[in-house]
Amino acid sequence: MKQECLIWIDRLKNGQTQKIAESLNPSFLDTNEADLKFLAPVQIQGEAYLTNEELILHLKASTKANLPCVICNELITIDLALDSFYHTQPIHEIPSAIFDYQELLREALLLEIPHYVECNQGKCPDRPAITPYLCSNKQQKQEVHFPFSDLGDNHGSTTQ
Numbered sequence: 492m493k494q495e496c497l498i499w500i501d502r503l504k505n506g507q508t509q510k511i512a513e514s515l516n517p518s519f520l521d522t523n524e525a526d527l528k529f530l531a532p533v534q535i536q537g538e539a540y541l542t543n544e545e546l547i548l549h550l551k552a553s554t555k556a557n558l559p560c561v562i563c564n565e566l567i568t569i570d571l572a573l574d575s576f577y578h579t580q581p582i583h584e585i586p587s588a589i590f591d592y593q594e595l596l597r598e599a600l601l602l603e604i605p606h607y608v609e610c611n612q613g614k615c616p617d618r619p620a621i622t623p624y625l626c627s628n629k630q631q632k633q634e635v636h637f638p639f640s641d642l643g644d645n646h647g648s649t650t651q
């Protein structure tokens with residue numbers, strides 16, 4: 492399974508280019524976030540080749556992810572894509588002569604995930620319902636100060 496993201500340096504030594512065209516099981520992208528799910532195979536396309544001292548990796552990748560609307564929590568499907576992922580690695584840093592780019596690809600794709608999404612193209616129908624929540628939250632913040640003023644009163648009364 493993991494062989495899908497390996498590049499054998501020796502096979503590129505005579506100026507060969509390794510064409511990459513894979514459809515990967517998205518399970519390698521899984522994070523600890525329960526709300527984030529990857530739904531579609533990760534399609535990757537690109538090539539790998541060597542210069543005198545470096546391995547060059549140039550890829551496109553795409554998949555689909557599910558994540559919840561920041562307001563109503565409804566799951567939304569978004570397209571996740573890397574249009575031009577480019578990586579260079581000095582050959583001497585690949586002592587095994589086999590380069591595994593899965594973790595690089597994973598990190599690059601995860602960075603593309605938006606910090607928050609809103610359903611209905613940014614117009615969540617539940618959006619008005621969040622306003623009273625924000626107001627009550629503000630009030631709670633104010634109440635935090637009451638115990639301090641109480642303390643001040645108690646202090647004053649004990650010194651009397």
Ligand SMILES: [Zn+2]
Binds near residue numbers: 560561562
């Ligand atoms: Zn929503």
